[in-house]
Amino acid sequence: MDINTIRTSALEKFRGACRVCPVCNGYVCAGEVPGMGGLGTGAAFRHNVQALAECRLNLRTVHSVKNPDLSCRILGLDLALPVIGAAIGGIALNMNGALSEAAYTGAIVSGCRKAGTIGMTGDGPVPVVFDSGMAAISHEQGWGIPIVKPRETDKIVELAKKAAAAGAPAFGMDIDAAALVNMTNAGQPVGPKTIQELEYIKNHTTIPFIVKGIMTPDDAESCWQAGVDAIVVSNHGGRALDHTPGTAEVLPYIAEAVKGKMTVLVDGGIRSGADVLKMLALGADAVLLGRPLAIAAVGGGADGVEFVLNKYKAELNAAMTLTGTAGLSGVPVEILW
Numbered sequence: 474m475d476i477n478t479i480r481t482s483a484l485e486k487f488r489g490a491c492r493v494c495p496v497c498n499g500y501v502c503a504g505e506v507p508g509m510g511g512l513g514t515g516a517a518f519r520h521n522v523q524a525l526a527e528c529r530l531n532l533r534t535v536h537s538v539k540n541p542d543l544s545c546r547i548l549g550l551d552l553a554l555p556v557i558g559a560a561i562g563g564i565a566l567n568m569n570g571a572l573s574e575a576a577y578t579g580a581i582v583s584g585c586r587k588a589g590t591i592g593m594t595g596d597g598p599v600p601v602v603f604d605s606g607m608a609a610i611s612h613e614q615g616w617g618i619p620i621v622k623p624r625e626t627d628k629i630v631e632l633a634k635k636a637a638a639a640g641a642p643a644f645g646m647d648i649d650a651a652a653l654v655n656m657t658n659a660g661q662p663v664g665p666k667t668i669q670e671l672e673y674i675k676n677h678t679t680i681p682f683i684v685k686g687i688m689t690p691d692d693a694e695s696c697w698q699a700g701v702d703a704i705v706v707s708n709h710g711g712r713a714l715d716h717t718p719g720t721a722e723v724l725p726y727i728a729e730a731v732k733g734k735m736t737v738l739v740d741g742g743i744r745s746g747a748d749v750l751k752m753l754a755l756g757a758d759a760v761l762l763g764r765p766l767a768i769a770a771v772g773g774g775a776d777g778v779e780f781v782l783n784k785y786k787a788e789l790n791a792a793m794t795l796t797g798t799a800g801l802s803g804v805p806v807e808i809l810w
């Protein structure tokens with residue numbers, strides 16, 4: 474397996490749904506939702522990639538960091554690298570049916586496990602999306618994290634209980650899907666949640682609760698007040714609201730508000746191990762990877778996902794060595810230029 478084989482195979486299987494660009498930056502696929510792009514003008518997706526490109530690491534090589542430690546502990550889980558597979562659902566609709574929903578989530582969950590990390594699974598208007606994710610997680614003895622839509626609160630509690638019964642170590646809700654019309658049109662209303670509703674979900678479930686899609690310090694504080702265990706700083710890969718800032722722009726403000734009080738994850742536009750290190754220096758505890766793993770899963774299945782994660786691992790190792798970063802707890806902001 475090599476990266477060119479994965480990419481060539483993915484390009485063929487996507488049949489136009491993703492052009493597998495040299496840099497996955499949201500230009501060619503702008504507006505392609507459904508599809509793999511960002512919503513509307515595609516600006517929010519592009520801002521994610523741009524914000525990371527504008528953030529620079531500087532070289533530092535007179536030090537003793539020869540074997541950096543890439544491992545981390547997130548929500549009580551020991552991971553070999555601080556990169557988690559992002560939830561991606563609706564494969565038939567978004568990827569031209571390049572894979573079945575089951576084959577896709579299976580590849581993500583199993584590939585992440587093989588690489589020493591964990592994958593998330595998605596939710597959608599048709600039951601096959603959530604159910605395929607749960608089947609993939611059960612197949613890996615519970616080693617996966619389902620992310621449910623911001624449905625009616627009791628429905629979320631019901632799905633979280635299913636996740637706990639399958640052995641999942643945590644569950645989440647992508648609160649930024651609060652205006653997803655295809656859910657509401659399918660008779661499954663979604664919407665924003667109050668602090669009290671978040672608290673209700675937390676108090677009626679037993680496994681750690683992640684809220685994905687936080688872009689302001691105020692919302693992060695509200696999650697903390699509600700007892701939420703982790704947030705994902707995310708704009709849904711630019712698929713929720715056009716023209717939001719990039720996640721690397723807002724992350725430092727959010728980390729300042731809640732870092733150390735709860736786990737802070739981030740996603741959006743991360744395209745290399747160096748990008749992972751930048752996000753950690755900006756205040757994240759770990760990151761999620763979306764489209765790059767989608768290309769890997771379509772092009773190479775679970776082995777492709779494992780291969781791409783190992784590539785990120787090697788790149789992160791090099792970036793840590795070349796910035797004098799020995800480990801991942803409290804990556805200093807000073808490594809940024």
Ligand SMILES: Cc1cc2nc3c(=O)[nH]c(=O)nc-3n(C[C@H](O)[C@H](O)[C@H](O)COP(=O)(O)O)c2cc1C
Binds near residue numbers: 559560742743761
């Ligand atoms: C086709 C597609 C489907 C997605 N489906 C979901 C989903 O079901 N649940 C969810 O929480 N996020 C979903 N996301 C968002 C991702 O989890 C993640 O936030 C985003 O892809 C990160 O940006 P990146 O792709 O630039 O890495 C989806 C993204 C894409 C591209």
